[in-house]
Amino acid sequence: xxxxxxxLPFDRSxxxxxxxxxxxxxxxxxxxxxxxxxxxxxYVRGQGGKTVAVSFDGRLSSPALxxxxxxxxxxxxxxxxxxxxxxxxxxxxxxxxxxxDAGMMITGSHNPPEYNGIKMMxxxxxxxxxxxxxxxxxxxxxxxxxxxGAQENAPVAQAYVNRLMEDFSPATPLTVAWDAGNGAAGEIxxxxxxxxxxxxxxxxxxxxxxxxxxxxxxxxxxxxxxLKAHVITRKCDLGIAFDGDGDRIGVVDQKGRVVWGxxxxxxxxREILREHPGATIIGDVKCSQTFFDEVAKLGGKPIMWKSxxxxxxxxMVETGALxxxxxxxxxxxxxxxxxxxxxxxxxxxxxxxxxxxxxxLADILDAMPTTVNTPELRFDCDENRKxxxxxxxxxxxxxxxxAEISTLDGVRVSTKHGxxxxxxxxxQAVLVARCESTSHEGLEYLKxxxxxxxxxxxxxxx
Numbered sequence: 185x186x187x188x189x190x191x192l193p194f195d196r197s198x199x200x201x202x203x204x205x206x207x208x209x210x211x212x213x214x215x216x217x218x219x220x221x222x223x224x225x226x227y228v229r230g231q232g233g234k235t236v237a238v239s240f241d242g243r244l245s246s247p248a249l250x251x252x253x254x255x256x257x258x259x260x261x262x263x264x265x266x267x268x269x270x271x272x273x274x275x276x277x278x279x280x281x282x283x284x285d286a287g288m289m290i291t292g293s294h295n296p297p298e299y300n301g302i303k304m305m306x307x308x309x310x311x312x313x314x315x316x317x318x319x320x321x322x323x324x325x326x327x328x329x330x331x332x333g334a335q336e337n338a339p340v341a342q343a344y345v346n347r348l349m350e351d352f353s354p355a356t357p358l359t360v361a362w363d364a365g366n367g368a369a370g371e372i373x374x375x376x377x378x379x380x381x382x383x384x385x386x387x388x389x390x391x392x393x394x395x396x397x398x399x400x401x402x403x404x405x406x407x408x409x410x411l412k413a414h415v416i417t418r419k420c421d422l423g424i425a426f427d428g429d430g431d432r433i434g435v436v437d438q439k440g441r442v443v444w445g446x447x448x449x450x451x452x453x454r455e456i457l458r459e460h461p462g463a464t465i466i467g468d469v470k471c472s473q474t475f476f477d478e479v480a481k482l483g484g485k486p487i488m489w490k491s492x493x494x495x496x497x498x499x500m501v502e503t504g505a506l507x508x509x510x511x512x513x514x515x516x517x518x519x520x521x522x523x524x525x526x527x528x529x530x531x532x533x534x535x536x537x538x539x540x541x542x543x544x545l546a547d548i549l550d551a552m553p554t555t556v557n558t559p560e561l562r563f564d565c566d567e568n569r570k571x572x573x574x575x576x577x578x579x580x581x582x583x584x585x586x587a588e589i590s591t592l593d594g595v596r597v598s599t600k601h602g603x604x605x606x607x608x609x610x611x612q613a614v615l616v617a618r619c620e621s622t623s624h625e626g627l628e629y630l631k632x633x634x635x636x637x638x639x640x641x642x643x644x645x646x
Contacts, residue, residue, distance in 0.1 A: 200611055
């Protein structure tokens with residue numbers, strides 16, 4: 185196992201709101217990850233825990249980082265159950281299936297190939313926010329437990345696929361194109377498609393951390409072009425894509441149009457609210473106003489909350505929400521499931537709804553209220569500057585008489601023309617923006633307002 189000698193210095197900038205994320209060779213290496221394992225093991229022991237499930241994604245750096253992590257955990261007295269390579273939701277499932285106190289996933293999620301990081305769970309909940317900062321303090325102090333631990337191989341892939349299939353409702357067989365983007369969901373996607381009825385076409389199912397065909401981020405429409413073409417050429421009912429670690433889903437209808445995360449959420453909300461009238465359903469600040477209005481119209485209790493998978497999971501526990509989701513298509517089911525973001529499970533639920541329904545996905549999409557909006561806009565901004573820019577914009581708008589300002593997560597500005605959002609990404613050195621209106625003229629007004637605010641802070645919106 186890797187020791188912590190000859191390592192990079194510890195850089196607190198890798199400690200994000202929801203997880204740990206860095207660039208391999210720049211601020212993340214085996215030595216740093218070993219120390220993170222030492223610190224996390226120490227933290228878990230302090231909470232009375234003894235067992236940690238560990239998994240890793242398909243990035244080229246992940247196997248070595250996983251080995252370093254296991255070594256660090258064992259040196260701090262943990263019994264490590266090594267789940268093997270797979271998507272993040274398989275690791276989350278493993279903590280339930282194996283009954284471990286904690287879970288750690290080596291993953292760079294949807295980031296470029298040179299990135300990697302760690303997602304963490306403790307006592308069935310996300311390990312995030314202040315807990316991650318306390319972990320950083322432990323790493324800096326190097327005040328680690330010195331207790332011999334153990335390890336065992338504990339593959340759960342078949343049990344995971346079995347659990348995914350439990351909530352599939354037999355229905356009209358569909359023709360589906362699937363695209364794993366060469367990410368960590370590839371092998372599970374193959375197993376799942378083999379067990380589902382209908383005709384299935386698999387794209388980029390081989391796990392390859394170089395991501396040779398396209399970047400594995402289904403929220404960026406250009407990454408869905410290959411899937412769209414396949415859906416139209418093969419006359420599929422829909423196409424389904426996954427991000428690099430399989431916790432975010434992308435969907436296109438039979439016309440090749442993207443079904444965004446908040447639109448999928450409306451479909452899921454309809455099903456859940458029929459069974460559980462008045463249920464709480466959470467959407468993040470990037471979601472369309474249409475989503476919140478539709479949940480209310482269906483008799484549900486909509487809550488707008490912060491972006492970030494860990495923040496959403498924590499809010500679900502606090503409110504008892506049965507469903508939550510982000511515009512970025514992290515979708516969390518507590519209804520019949522565990523409450524974590526699982527794109528493969530979301531796919532199963534979506535196929536069940538469409539197979540039982542009388543209308544194809546394109547018709548369902550056409551019947552939804554229409555708005556004009558931008559996609560999620562992401563543009564580079566220095567890690568140390570991005571939060572300052574958001575703060576400056578919020579301060580300038582504080583006295584704006586005709587706007588309703590929310591600073592729940594970034595700044596979301598509602599006006600008679602619609603709304604626009606600016607927030608700092610939790611995982612990258614970027615700012616995220618989105619605008620939505622009921623008219624094209626209104627959308628242009630909102631975009632101009634956003635551009636003007638960014639220029640006042642010395643930035644240009646691409």
